[in-house]
Amino acid sequence: MPNAADAIWRHADERPDAVALRARGRVWTYAELRDHVAAYAGALRAEGVRPGERLLLIAPTGPEFVVVAGAAHTAGAVLITLNTMATASEVGYALDDSGARLVVAWYETAEAARKAAGERGLPFLMLRHDAQVSEGEPLPEPVERRADDTALLLYTSGTTGRPKGVELSITNLAFTAEAFGQQLTLTPADRFATALPLFHVFGQAVCLNGTLTAGASISLLSPFEPNAMLRMVRDDQVTLIAGVPTMWNAMLHADGDFGPDDFADLRLAGSGGASLPGEVIREFQKRFGCTILEGYGLTESTGAGAFNSPYHGPRTGSVGPALPGTGIEVRDPAGEVLPPGEVGEVYLTGPHIMKGYWNRPEATAADLPDGRLRTGDLGRLDEDGFLYIVDRLKDLVIRGGYNVYPREVEEVLYGHPDIVEAAVIGVPHPHYGEEVAAVVTLRPGAALTAEDLRAWAKERLSAYKVPHLVQFVDALPKGSTGKILKRALDWDALVG
The missing domain is CATH 3.40.50.980 (Rossmann fold)
Structure with missing residues (x-):
């Protein structure tokens, strides 16, 4: 047993x-x-x-x-x-x-x-x-x-109400560990490293359980500090490392003379938890000679769903194909499966899907129709089965009847040499319904103005996608995993 x-x-x-x-x-x-x-x-x-x-x-x-x-x-x-x-x-x-x-x-x-x-x-x-x-x-x-016994109970962040306990079974945990081990070709000789919180599904179910299942070693850092993380990669001769976008961005902008030689043993870097701007991927590769591969998963899917394989070649902007043994569908609001290229809600299936929400039968039924997990994420599949997450369904900004996906706008903003971090949100507007707003942090010494940012964005985005509201801050609010917390951005408080 x-x-x-x-x-x-x-x-x-x-x-x-x-x-x-x-x-x-x-x-x-x-x-x-x-x-x-x-x-x-x-x-x-x-x-x-x-x-x-x-x-x-x-x-x-x-x-x-x-x-x-x-x-x-x-x-x-x-x-x-x-x-x-x-x-x-x-x-x-x-x-x-x-x-x-x-x-x-x-x-x-x-x-x-x-x-x-x-x-x-x-x-x-x-x-x-x-x-x-x-x-x-x-x-x-x-x-x-028993294989279907609950082993782990993780509470969601509660962004849409009181937190719900996600029941993950022994099978859920074992499948995720094996699936990632297979996708990453983990062996006992590997040296994993992370500063992710282990109380979160990514750190615990993917990184820790995956490493121990394979019989490899894992280097742990707490709290995360970019220079300390870079030293760990070098000193522990790390072969795999996992993090979230804000961690990669912090390491990219870290002081010191770290470079490709410090990453000589590293064969793979994996990112999850939030979308990773393509500009960060490119600049990280340029500085450290290391390609970051994106993946996708939720607490309700034991952290598993999709992941780019280093052997198939990463596709910028994609979180990869479905992990071995998992299924991905994109559906319209009526629940009909959409063809490749069309945007809809992402559904996941497989042995990694939660048992349900603890003592929440109605919430379980709503999020697990026919055993498929409704993720609440908007995405599309290409002809080869690679998944592209467009945005969170609840983060979609509708300006004057046009859909604006904050992630697309953020990708463009991250390409500006003076911008370190950016978050795009919708702000109520009497005429358009919602207006596109950007909250950004700048590199030290930068003198970028809101007018400069808008002019730069207009050259790269359709007019309705350009942030007409811009606010500069010293730091963006982040959660325990380093993920930017858009729900904590109160526009009235920022401008008042």
Whole structure:
């Protein structure tokens, strides 16, 4: 019977001295990782955690997160992972909604979790360096579970209402790990690296689980800092690296003399979480001699969907073809499948699609019609099956009856030499319904004006797509993964 922690045990038995983790100057072998996971699983059992019960973990990217996550799976618990910046009320909501049995939190960010647990009379464990425990006997092996048992419960961001718990099964996690391992040709000799938050589906289900399933090693960095990430690539002789667009952009603009020689061992860089401007891809290749390949997935699809293969050749602007074993369709509002080239809502199918939303049968039925996942993303497929994400359905700007896709406008803005980051949004307008607005950050010392930006954009965009409203800011709001948060951009507040 399967368990989401089986890979740790398997590699510890077969290759005990092989490196599993690198972080904070320390190396963890698979045997060491397995022993820590077994001990922590025993501590969870001593706290009364039984198979199927929910356990909430709040911790940054690091070996300790890996230990507790592995221990939760080993003990047969359903793991819930939350943002380290979650407030007491946000933690409390997840606890109440999930019926969690125990809370574990990293000592530096534990106050909100401790408070929420205390208010509910729930046991609380403080997580410290190396995840050392003194209670309980180590579990000798992972608890047997069914393939369709829920292993992971991840809460959505709640942009369209209260957060929903996405139920991911052992099969979901195993399929994503295997699919990416196949697409990236991961081997035990690979050295993966990321600074992504492991509490997010990209970092946890794709990067961490994919690496451990393959028996490779993973270098972990927290918090993300561009120069530290570049040094990690060089010093750990990294062969694969994963990040989100803001990370690549930050590394591209990092100080120092980093160049292609520092990336000599790197064979692949993968990006997800948001659209990656083509200009960033081109400039990254120019500076570091490294091609970034884009992929696409959602929490509801266990982070999997599409990914560019290094062996088929990337297509700029595309997130690649469907991963092995997955299906992609583009449908119109009536649910009819559209032919290649036409824009519609993207639907995903495959063993990676969630079981559903925790205790939300109506929301599950709405987003999983006939077992297909409605993504809420607008996209198109080309004749070869490569997917192009046009934009989020809810981000579409309709100006005077014309559809304006913010991503297209942002791609153009990123091509300006003075612009570092850009976000395009719709602002209510009495005549046009919505007006196109751009919020941008500039490189140090740049003197670009709104008039300059509009004039430059008019040469490259149809008139109705040109941002008529422009605001310059020092920084754009970002979420825990580094993704720009358009919902946090209040135009009235920006201009007022």
